[in-house]
Amino acid sequence: MRGWGAVRLGTVILLVVAPGLMSAQTAEQVPHPRDVLGFTPGDDYRIADFSQMQQYFRQLDRASDRVQLTSAGTSTEGNDILVAVISSPQNLARVDHYKDIARRLAYARGVSDEEARRLASQGKAIVWIDNGLHAAETAHAQHAFLLAHRVATEETEEMREIRDNAILVLLPCVNPEGLDLVADWYRKTVGTPHQDSPMPWLFNTYVGYGNNRDFFMQTQVETQLINRLLYFEWLPQIMYNQHQGFYPTRIFVPPFPDPFNPNIDPGVIRGIELIGAAMQHRFEQEGKEGVISRYGFSSWYNGSLRTTTYFHNMIGILTETTHDSPSPFYYDPAAFPDEFANGWSTREPSTNYSRPWKGDTLHFRDALDYMLTGSLGVLDAAAKHREDLLYGVYQMGARQIELGRTEPPVAYVIPPAQHDPPVAAKFIEILMKGGIQVHRADASFTADGRDFPAGSYVVLLAQPFRPFAKDLLEPQRYPDIRRYPGGPPVPPYDNAGWTLSQQMGIRTFSIARPIDADLAELEEYPRVRGDVHGEARFGYALDPRRNNTFIAVNRLLGDGHQLFRATDSLSLAGASYPPGAFVVTQRDGLAATLEPLAAELGLDVRGVNARPAGELIELRQPKIGLYKSWVVEWVDNWTASEGWTRFVLDRHEFPYSSVFNAGIRAGDLRSRFDVIVIPSQDLSDIIGGYRLGRRQFGVVHQNLPPSEYQGGIESDGVAALEDFVESGGTLVLVDRAADLAITGFGLPVRNVLENLPQESFFGPGSIVGVTSNTTHPIAYGMTEDGAGYFRKSRAYEFDATVGRIQSVVRYASRDLLKSGWLLGEEHLAGRAAVLDVPLGNGRVIMLGFPAYFRAQPHGTFKLLFNSLFYGEPPR
Numbered sequence: 060m061r062g063w064g065a066v067r068l069g070t071v072i073l074l075v076v077a078p079g080l081m082s083a084q085t086a087e088q089v090p091h092p093r094d095v096l097g098f099t100p101g102d103d104y105r106i107a108d109f110s111q112m113q114q115y116f117r118q119l120d121r122a123s124d125r126v127q128l129t130s131a132g133t134s135t136e137g138n139d140i141l142v143a144v145i146s147s148p149q150n151l152a153r154v155d156h157y158k159d160i161a162r163r164l165a166y167a168r169g170v171s172d173e174e175a176r177r178l179a180s181q182g183k184a185i186v187w188i189d190n191g192l193h194a195a196e197t198a199h200a201q202h203a204f205l206l207a208h209r210v211a212t213e214e215t216e217e218m219r220e221i222r223d224n225a226i227l228v229l230l231p232c233v234n235p236e237g238l239d240l241v242a243d244w245y246r247k248t249v250g251t252p253h254q255d256s257p258m259p260w261l262f263n264t265y266v267g268y269g270n271n272r273d274f275f276m277q278t279q280v281e282t283q284l285i286n287r288l289l290y291f292e293w294l295p296q297i298m299y300n301q302h303q304g305f306y307p308t309r310i311f312v313p314p315f316p317d318p319f320n321p322n323i324d325p326g327v328i329r330g331i332e333l334i335g336a337a338m339q340h341r342f343e344q345e346g347k348e349g350v351i352s353r354y355g356f357s358s359w360y361n362g363s364l365r366t367t368t369y370f371h372n373m374i375g376i377l378t379e380t381t382h383d384s385p386s387p388f389y390y391d392p393a394a395f396p397d398e399f400a401n402g403w404s405t406r407e408p409s410t411n412y413s414r415p416w417k418g419d420t421l422h423f424r425d426a427l428d429y430m431l432t433g434s435l436g437v438l439d440a441a442a443k444h445r446e447d448l449l450y451g452v453y454q455m456g457a458r459q460i461e462l463g464r465t466e467p468p469v470a471y472v473i474p475p476a477q478h479d480p481p482v483a484a485k486f487i488e489i490l491m492k493g494g495i496q497v498h499r500a501d502a503s504f505t506a507d508g509r510d511f512p513a514g515s516y517v518v519l520l521a522q523p524f525r526p527f528a529k530d531l532l533e534p535q536r537y538p539d540i541r542r543y544p545g546g547p548p549v550p551p552y553d554n555a556g557w558t559l560s561q562q563m564g565i566r567t568f569s570i571a572r573p574i575d576a577d578l579a580e581l582e583e584y585p586r587v588r589g590d591v592h593g594e595a596r597f598g599y600a601l602d603p604r605r606n607n608t609f610i611a612v613n614r615l616l617g618d619g620h621q622l623f624r625a626t627d628s629l630s631l632a633g634a635s636y637p638p639g640a641f642v643v644t645q646r647d648g649l650a651a652t653l654e655p656l657a658a659e660l661g662l663d664v665r666g667v668n669a670r671p672a673g674e675l676i677e678l679r680q681p682k683i684g685l686y687k688s689w690v691v692e693w694v695d696n697w698t699a700s701e702g703w704t705r706f707v708l709d710r711h712e713f714p715y716s717s718v719f720n721a722g723i724r725a726g727d728l729r730s731r732f733d734v735i736v737i738p739s740q741d742l743s744d745i746i747g748g749y750r751l752g753r754r755q756f757g758v759v760h761q762n763l764p765p766s767e768y769q770g771g772i773e774s775d776g777v778a779a780l781e782d783f784v785e786s787g788g789t790l791v792l793v794d795r796a797a798d799l800a801i802t803g804f805g806l807p808v809r810n811v812l813e814n815l816p817q818e819s820f821f822g823p824g825s826i827v828g829v830t831s832n833t834t835h836p837i838a839y840g841m842t843e844d845g846a847g848y849f850r851k852s853r854a855y856e857f858d859a860t861v862g863r864i865q866s867v868v869r870y871a872s873r874d875l876l877k878s879g880w881l882l883g884e885e886h887l888a889g890r891a892a893v894l895d896v897p898l899g900n901g902r903v904i905m906l907g908f909p910a911y912f913r914a915q916p917h918g919t920f921k922l923l924f925n926s927l928f929y930g931e932p933p934r
Contacts, residue, residue: 089122089212090115092204100201101424104249106385107201108242109138109235115204116143116231124148125211125222131230132284135264138235140284145210145227150183157183157226158293164449165294165372167456167523175457179449184441187289187298188434189230192271192364194237194262196303196383197245198426203231205427206434217439224442228293233281234270237262245385252762255384257749259689259768265706267691267699269913274367275531275559277492278706278914285364290371290494290524296448297334297374299437300365301430305379307395307405309349309416310429311356312338312378318538318551319358322526323369324455328358330374330448337440338376338433345432349381349416354399359537360553361530370527371494372455374448378433382421392418401549402542456523463521468569471532472506473516478564478842480587481607481661482917486565487516488584490531494524497581504576509568516585517578531559532567537825537880547817548882554824554850556879557915561826561846564918587661591653593632595645595666599653600629603639603840606711606917607660609924612641613712614656616680620646624836624928627673631665639839639925642667642675681789681930683708683715684732686723689768690744700738700793700909707911707920713927720748723776728783733930735783736923739794739909742802746771777803785899791926794852797905806896806903807858812886820886824850825879828871829892829908829919836929837867837895837904840921846877847892848916853907854890868893868907868922893922895929904929 093099095115096107107115120128125148130139144154160182163170170178191200210218210227221227232238244258261267266279273282289298305311313335319328335352342350356377360366365375382388395405395418406415441448463469477483487497498517503510518528537555541548560567591599601608615622621644629636643649657664685708687701708715718735728735737745747753748771749763763769772780781804784790792800800806812820829847831838847868857864872889875881894905904926910919 089208090118091208096204100204101422101427103387103422104385106197106242106245107204109232109238112200112204112231112238113139113141116141116207119143119207119211123211125151126207127151127154131288133280134235135280136236140233140235140281141231142288143207143229143231145207145222145229146183146225147222150222150226154226157185161185161294161296161449161452164453165456165523167453167460170453170457175450175453179446179453182445182449184225184297184445184448185228185293185295186225186438186441187228187293187295188301188437189233189299189364190301191230191232191234191238192300193268193302194234194241195258197241197385198303198380198383198423199301199430200232200238201423202301202427202430202434203229205431207231209431210438221438221442224445225438227438228295233285234263236264249386253765254762255386256762256764257691259691259749259764261691261699261702265699265702267702269699269703271363272553272913273362274364275362275489275493275527275557276913276915277489283492286492289368289373295373296452297376297437297441298365298368299376299434301433302377302379303381303383303426305351306381307390307416307418308351308381308412309347310342310351310378310380310433311354312342312350312352312433313376314352315356315358316353317357318540320361320369320530322530323358324372324459324526326451326455326458327369327372327374330451331358331376333444334374334376334437334440338436341432341436341439347429347432348414350414351412353411354401354403355552357552359551361527362553362557367527370530371524372452372459372526376437378430380426380429382423382426385423387420387422389420390418459523459525460521463519463525464573467571469520469572470506470570470574471518471520471528472511472568472570473518473565474511474568475514476512477566479605479917481605482563483565484585484587484661485917486560486563487581489559490518490528491581491584493527495528496522498578499581499585501577501579504574506570506574506576507572517574517576519574533569534558534561534878539880539882545818548821548823550823551880554879556825556877558826558878559915561877562848562916562918564842564845589657589660589662589664591650591657591664591666592634593666594668595650597667597670598642598644599649600625600631600636600665600667601641601643602636602663603641603921604637605662605840606920606924607662608641609711609713610660611656611662612678613680613714615643616678617714618652620644620649622678623675624678624839625671625673625675627671629667629671631667634663634665636665637840638834639836641678642671678928680714681733681927682731683713683927684718684728684735685715686735686737687717687719688740688744688748688771689720689764690740690748690771692740692744700740703911703914704736704738704793707914707923711920711924713924720770720772720776723772723779726775726779726782728779729786729788732783732788734789734791734927735780736791736927737793737796737799739796741795742798744771745796745799746773746777781898784901784903787900789902789904789926789930791904791906791923793906794909797853797907800896800903800905804898804903806898807861808855808864808894808896808905809857810853811856811890812854815883815886817882820883822849822851822881822887823879825881826877827875827881827887828877829868830871831868832866835865835867835895837893837922837925839925842918844871845918846916847908847910847919848912849908850912852909853905854887854892855894855905855907856890857894863897865895866891866893867895
């Protein structure tokens with residue numbers, strides 16, 4: 060059961076193809092899921108895993124000429140991402156032709172209005188329906204079995220029209236290993252006291268629910284596959300993302316509430332209303348109660364599977380269906396809250412909740428039936444409005460191209476001289492993977508009175524996916540929305556701001572007037588060419604400003620090279636490095652090692668002829684322990700902070716070991732670790748873990764996982780961590796986890812934002828200005844003035860007369876908000892954000908904001924990386 064107000068999105072791809080006559084195979088020859096599984100999806104206490112899914116869909120593909128099954132590629136763990144394309148045999152025989160029509164209309168370039176109308180009349184509506192993105196939401200992957208069989212075999216007039224006029228592209232499960240993990244956990248616990256207890260690990264390798272926050276950043280393999288299918292291969296007019304979790308209703312359906320992002324083409328919003336109305340009408344026709352709309356899931360955010368499609372002129376549909384367990388459950392109406400979070404009654408009819416659900420026992424099949432109604436409502440509407448949908452996509456693309464020519468800004472320029480050039484190249488790659496055209500200037504040019512050198516990247520906004528480019532390059536300004544005038548703010552769905560160029564530390568320039576320059580469109584992702592320069596009698600220096608330098612350092616340390624860190628700046632032949640440069644000492648064959656490393660990672664490596672002036676701190680590979688709680692979070696969209704930490708560390712090749720509650724409680728941590736990192740998590744969950752009385756999604760846990768997964772580090776673990784620090788260890792606490800040191804160790808530090816009412820201070824997920832002391836080892840390689848990601852994070856004051864506490868990073872004193880929404884800036888401005896707190900022979904490093912939030916803010920990754928190498932005891 061999920062608590063009311065829970066926000067979750069999922070991913071599965073289902074496409075339905077247009078007109079078709081009766082298949083050569085009869086419905087009797089096509090297997091029903093129960094013929095393969097031995098049970099019908101939706102049966103109580105039964106759940107099919109991914110191997111069973113593969114088996115069924117392969118049999119369906121062999122038995123029906125209305126189904127084409129392919130693999131889009133493999134997941135992080137090597138499982139196939141299945142794509143089932145379902146339509147009439149005639150449509151499937153010409154599916155490439157219909158894909159080409161969809162592509163030409165979506166890209167719009169070189170297509171006249173007359174030709175667009177002709178193409179729309181000839182094309183088929185392409186509908187994408189995906190399942191299983193959030194594997195813990197168990198019903199939608201099971202619904203995929205029933206939907207595929209029904210569309211492939213049903214012989215009603217409605218279904219024949221759907222097959223004739225639409226192409227259904229179905230991803231039965233976007234997270235196949237998650238489906239297996241969840242199915243295995245349920246089967247092991249069903250019939251025990253732990254039935255329906257929370258699974259104590261992520262349902263995918265790294266990011267859990269955060270996989271639905273990755274669709275503009277595209278860090279995960281699955282995300283990249285889906286975006287390729289959406290924006291390069293299929294270009295569907297409608298994408299439908301099935302999810303679960305909206306107690307105490309039966310289902311949430313579109314349309315969505317305000318605010319909507321002004322970068323989104325209005326045609327998207329109107330299309331959502333059209334399809335949403337068709338869905339609501341179908342639920343009403345079928346007498347299905349408890350259908351709510353215009354609540355919670357706005358169209359502001361860019362980053363989820365559903366919302367990122369808006370910035371590509373697609374109609375994105377989301378539903379959230381109640382009851383995600385194969386176990387029956389009685390939903391007691393007496394336990395329903397009186398109001399939803401926005402003040403609407405949960406019991407009285409209203410415009411957007413016209414037939415409230417009055418509670419009852421729900422079975423697994425009840426959830427699948429609601430999902431089928433939603434899917435068929437979308438498919439039926441797509442078939443009926445086929446031509447209008449196809450032409451509407453062209454209209455939006457053509458409109459965005461024209462706006463990009465006439466409405467400032469007409470372009471963004473990204474000069475080659477950047478603080479971290481490989482990160483700048485990564486930013487360009489992200490844009491291109493999202494379907495954005497990027498050009499490079501072959502010669503210097505002038506735009507808006509500013510000179511730019513050859514090699515500058517230019518994003519011309521006269522392109523169909525202009526909204527996506529603008530949204531990642533310009534600041535968001537979230538409207539001040541309150542429950543009532545002067546009252547508490549209404550939180551945004553997910554985040555208020557996310558401007559990616561700011562998060563990655565990329566200098567960009569908006570251009571108001573047309574550019575006259577010699578530009579060449581990029582056909583491949585850019586790569587920064589690294590090199591080794593100069594003589595090196597003492598060794599070689601590596602630039603601390605480049606994140607990739609840490610990959611090189613980890614490899615070199617792993618290969619036994621001697622490395623130092625320079626505390627002063629270095630003046631080298633042709634370059635100057637700020638404090639914190641890494642110096643690897645000369646030995647035979649070093650240049651031959653460094654040259655391919657520099658080329659691969661885009662590093663600027665400089666020879667050092669004599670021992671540099673100033674202090675050199677010798678490095679060794681730190682023994683890193685990463686705390687892994689059994690509590691898997693979803694509260695406040697934090698999603699898998701530990702998993703994101705692992706992802707960033709793995710990508711930068713830091714060796715580490717996971718350490719669990721029992722390992723913390725056992726003590727003697729200093730003999731095992733130099734550094735322990737505790738990712739952001741509520742203090743109560745770090746100390747108490749899964750326990751009786753714990754609340755999540757507004758619901759008190761009734762069933763706990765087995766005893767080995769219960770509890771947290773407890774008071775013994777707090778004492779063990781304090782002893783670890785006092786014995787010379789470094790404890791890195793991220794955001795909320797820093798409360799552990801304040802409360803548990805009694806440090807003379809206070810979070811000044813604690814207990815402030817939301818009317819006084821509210822920072823729901825935005826980018827803020829930060830100022831770093833770049834001579835401090837934690838901030839080596841940072842820009843003095845930069846940007847940090849703030850999401851209900853921390854700000855500190857401390858007693859400067861006690862100990863030797865240093866403020867390494869502060870929030871900006873002026874022009875604090877860079878992108879998003881922030882109430883009560885005066886409470887944050889100028890406050891300490893990152894602290895170095897000596898304790899005994901060690902130190903506590905408090906990163907007050909998430910320096911690696913969802914692997915997006917490359918500009919602040921170094922705060923974590925430097926902390927891991929900052930293991931020397933305080934002087």
